[in-house]
Amino acid sequence: xxxxxxxxxxxxxxxxxxxxxxxxxxxxxxxxxxxxxxxxxxxxxxxxxxxxxxxxxxxxxxxxxxxxxxxxxxxxxxxxxxxxxxxxxxxxxxxxxxxxxxxxxxxxxxxxxxxxxxxxxxxxxxxxxxxxxxxxxxxxxxxxxxxxxxxxxxxxxxxxxxxxxxxxxxxxxxxxxxxxxxxxxxxxxxxxxxxxxxxxxxxxxxxxxxxxxxxxxxxxxxxxxxxxxxxxxxxxxxxxxxxxxxxxxxxxxxxxxxxxxxxx
Numbered sequence: 001x002x003x004x005x006x007x008x009x010x011x012x013x014x015x016x017x018x019x020x021x022x023x024x025x026x027x028x029x030x031x032x033x034x035x036x037x038x039x040x041x042x043x044x045x046x047x048x049x050x051x052x053x054x055x056x057x058x059x060x061x062x063x064x065x066x067x068x069x070x071x072x073x074x075x076x077x078x079x080x081x082x083x084x085x086x087x088x089x090x091x092x093x094x095x096x097x098x099x100x101x102x103x104x105x106x107x108x109x110x111x112x113x114x115x116x117x118x119x120x121x122x123x124x125x126x127x128x129x130x131x132x133x134x135x136x137x138x139x140x141x142x143x144x145x146x147x148x149x150x151x152x153x154x155x156x157x158x159x160x161x162x163x164x165x166x167x168x169x170x171x172x173x174x175x176x177x178x179x180x181x182x183x184x185x186x187x188x189x190x191x192x193x194x195x196x197x198x199x200x201x202x203x204x205x206x207x208x209x210x211x212x213x214x215x216x217x218x219x220x221x222x223x224x225x226x227x228x229x230x231x232x233x234x235x236x237x238x239x240x241x242x243x244x245x246x247x248x249x250x251x252x253x254x255x256x257x258x259x260x261x262x263x264x
Contacts (some may be wrong), residue, residue, distance in 0.1 A: 021258065211259050
């Protein structure tokens with residue numbers, strides 16, 4: 001007579017994306033980023049100054065050409081493309097970690113191991129930024145109609161002293177939050193990964209999203225820190241980017257290194 005084996009529960013499968021992170025790890029990443037910043041600081045300061053000049057030129061061009069109506073979405077869009085612009089900072093941190101010499105040409109003319117895949121990722125992030133900016137314009141038109149933008153001096157009272165303004169802020173924040181969450185998830189570790197590993201863009205972005213989701217609690221803290229420092233940069237008329245942007249770039253490299261799978 002055949003014997004039916006007993007039914008047992010399956011063995012647990014460990015989540016290969018989860019990492020043993022602590023809530024104070026983001027501050028450690030910042031400390032390590034500051035250490036890299038202070039290693040030949042002229043390189044990092046020059047990098048931050050270049051990002052500041054490009055940002056100031058872009059903002060000034062928008063205002064001069066009458067595109068001030070997309071200024072606030074453009075600031076948010078900078079958070080989307082910011083990681084791709086920091087590739088030279090990742091390279092500096094990688095060289096410091098590997099004990100390699102630092103040369104200006106290696107920081108400003110980076111040769112990622114993934115080759116052109118990093119360019120493909122940059123194009124995707126730029127397209128995501130453009131979609132977000134277009135969505136912001138559509139949201140404004142849905143609430144205020146097809147009327148000319150009142151200017152930066154009048155938009156704040158429109159938003160905070162009218163019911164329509166508050167409604168638009170709620171909807172815009174919700175939609176912008178979705179864009180921000182998605183862009184953070186796909187770019188948090190994909191750019192350093194493409195620099196350090198021979199992989200393709202879609203695999204890097206998918207891996208970044210999986211790492212963010214599996215370590216959500218700590219990475220939310222990291223996202224809040226990044227957003228807070230970016231707002232500080234805006235409060236200083238973007239001058240803060242000269243220091244804050246390279247600091248975050250170096251710290252992001254150490255965040256990526258913390259996400260490496262344990263040996264064995």
